[in-house]
Amino acid sequence: MIDPLAEVVTLLQPGAGFAKVVVGAGPWAISRTAAGEPFYCVILEGACRLAVDGHAPIALQSGDFALIPSAYGVAMSSAVPPPAGTETLPVELGAGRFRIGREEGPADLRMLAGHCSFGSPDAALLVSLLPQLMHVRGEPRLATLVQLVSEETREQRPAREVVLARLIEVLLIEALRSTAGTAASPGLVHGLTDCRLAVSIRAMHERPTYPWTVAELAKAAALSRSAFFERFSRAVGVTPMEYLLNWRMAIAKDLLRRAQGSIAQIAERVGYSSASTFSVAFTRHVGMAPTRYARLSSAGEGQPGMRGGGGT
Template identity: 60%
Template sequence: MSDPLAQVVGLLQPDLSFAKLVEGAGAWRIPRSEEGRPFFCAVLEGTIRLEVHGREPLLVSAGDFVLIPAAYDFTSSSTAPAPSRGLSSVPIEVRPNVFRLGDSMAEPDVRMLVGYCTFGSTDAALLVTLLPSLIHARGEGRLTTLIQIAVEESRGARAARDVVLARLMEVLFIEALRSSGPHFPCGILRGLGDDRVATAIRQIHEQPTAPWTVADLARAAAMSRSAFFDRFRQAVGMAPMEYLLHWRMVLAKQLLEHGQASVAEIAGRVGYGSSSTFSVAFARHVGTPPRLYARQQGA
């Protein structure tokens, strides 16, 4: 049986090795304006306030992990004392890869691992649309354990420290996705948390070339067609056939990037009866004909 979450993570190729240890004391505030880079934060001690454009402010406490797959405007700050709105702090490196915020003379009341994740996939933008815009995992024992191991590793100077930290961050990434899915209003994580919807998602991932219809997927989920359609759309945030198209295009782009199959072969491998039908669907969904897309990727 295919594992949809494993497939998405495997295609994304996340690298969370760009982490630094940040300590804070007193009042501090860091506004960030990004270009859609994935941001993550694992709070080791204390509590911080996270403000993301268009969302209610969020308190992130020790043991919590936050991931913003495509970050733009957001601000992190101390909670006590609360900083003034006009404050903009500059992190100061006090030790190799260890930065300080706020009062440099006071004992830190906040420690966190923060950084920017990179996705190796050239199709990351399409895959990220399957994930929630913000992931906040909290109160999970496994996450707390992983974070504690990361803290010990970040403070030491043992051999292969950076390699171990990178692997820990990747596991944190997967564990955060896995543990927080049911708490989101929609997305693949929410869908996988619903047994009926998850059955349909797994069928799509296991057999993307099958001539699926809503009725077929509804039968697999043991539901009526209308009830399944509404439940799927509410959980995943898109209709079943839209999700099927989305996933087929992800697979098609991967095959085109590898450049080891013709357009006609790829069409058959992602569920299309002819290269012309596939080309029209691909161009409409991606914005570029498949042959031109392959050339642009250097395939």
């Protein structure tokens, strides 16, 4: 059976960035701005607070794991934060270790934190299908994976990049899998937790070439057309046809980047009856013709993200 979650993660092309050990003591507050970088942390000891892009902070405790697939503003502070406006500068202790807050005395917090990267030019669209914040409690497997990532980033072992890429992939899938039972924000994970919607999502991934209609997808989900449309849009964050179009175009761009067939062959593989129909749809969606996209991809030039699509 096709696994939509695994397919999205594979197309994202996750890779390692960095990981560091942070210890804290007393009151402290730090913030960072990153241009959409995925950020993660696991609390090994103690507790702290995490706020993402201006949202209300959440309390993190020992054993908690948090992953933000696309972070633009991240603020963290001690469980009892310092006065508003206070900013703490981390002190580097060496070998990927930092201390925040009071410089002397025992630490009351220890965590692993870092960021990874997504190599796909379609990362923004694919990330939009994931929850904005994944907060997992009581999953030691995730802490173990993050520990392995941290160790691998510090060591110059053979095949280091290959191992890191696989670890980050597993870390991301494990986090998504663990989030599935929670009140996740709209996105693919939320849709897959709904047993009715999961049938329709898997159908689109298993048969992207089929000329799906909302009525047929609703029938697969055993729902009325109107109930399916509303339920899907609310859970996933885009309409069923938007999701199908976005997924087909993500496949097409991947095939074009890897030069996997002619335009006509790729058109057929993503559900279009002719190369001309596919070219019109691709150009409208991406902003350039598929032939030009393939040429620029082979030349190694950057690509614009997909148009359309909503999500989280």
